[in-house]
């Protein structure tokens with residue numbers, strides 16, 4: 598958790614998940630050296646309250662249903678600045694529509710962002726797994 602490394606962190610989810618976020622914060626507060634707050638952020642909605650763009654956006658397992666792809670991409674575009682580093686971690690799911698959802702997500706993402714896959718050997722030794730991918734994502738530089 599970034600707040601245990603001294604960062605000022607905002608954790609977000611839908612309204613109905615706020616109590617769980619707050620419980621997680623309370624349970625882990627002895628580890629914190631930075632600050633942390635929970636807030637509602639529904640993908641695709643206004644992000645003004647979260648600006649200026651953060652240094653990092655950490656997204657864990659957020660690519661899994663089709664209706665969310667465009668709102669999620671809008672949020673990433675609205676929230677990130679030229680220096681924001683987005684770390685996206687996700688499990689490659691092979692069942693049903695999941696491979697298609699993943700393909701579409703990365704096709705749309707690459708219109709505005711550059712992607713770099715973090716090699717497996719650089720993942721945490723204990724938690725690494727062949728079907729878990731971690732990407733470093735940055736906004737494409739604007740042509741001048």
Ligand SMILES: C[S@@+](CC[C@H](N)C(=O)[O-])C[C@H]1O[C@@H](n2cnc3c(N)ncnc32)[C@H](O)[C@@H]1O
Pocket residue numbers: 610611614638639640656657658659661665668
């Ligand atoms: C698969 S869970 C991953 C949760 C957590 N990041 C983790 O790795 O354990 C996906 C999360 O995305 C949230 N989510 C789904 N649709 C959303 C939306 N439209 N706006 C904001 N959050 C959403 C869900 O509430 C859920 O907490």
